[in-house]
Amino acid sequence: MENLFIKADTFIPEINFNAQSGELNISGESYHEYTLEFYQPVFNWLAEYLKTPGRNIVLNFRMSYYNTSTSRRFLELFDMLEEYQKQQKGTVTVNWYYKPEDVDMKESGEEYADDVALTFNLIPLTK
Template sequence: MEKLFIKKKEFVPEVNFDPSKGLLEISGQSYHEYTAEFFDPLFTWVEGYLKESGLTITLNYKMTYFNTASSKSFFRIIEMLQAYEESGKGKAVVNWYYKKDDEDMLETGEDFISDSGWKNIHLIAY
């Protein structure tokens, strides 16, 4: 499977999905108006990657801001990883990075844990 890299732009987060390392990273800001066009290829990539069994996957979110549409897309990726792990096909973990003084990003991470019911989302202050 090919690596997926999208360079960070003004309204678009950096995406670095490296299948050889089992590492998916999304960082920056996400508040563009064409959310579906941006995230659909990410969903397709993750779905293709999760067809393999026995993987250990780490998803690092290091966002500083995102809009509601992006939030729904991020949550969908988390649900995909959760389903993969709960099916017994492999292991997955999400590291949710937030600035120490960013209460909104901390609360969003807590909401994702609560809404998903998944314990493999780790909140990490930096």
């Protein structure tokens, strides 16, 4: 399966999903209002990827800002992965990176961690 790469722009994040390593990276800012349109190809790719059971997936979030509309999309993403872990013998780990001073981003990670049954690591960025 092909990798998925979408270059970051002013209001869209960089998407870098590696089909071989199972490493899925989302980074930057996301405040496009039509988040459904932007995230649809991402969901499509993931749905295809999750057809194969037993994968070992690491999802790395390195977001500096996202709007509430994006927040819904991320929850949908986590739901897909939670379902996969339950039904398809997959292992999913979420690494949620935040700048140490960014209390809001840390809290957002904590809230997702409470809302979905996935292994969530909250990791302060060192640099």
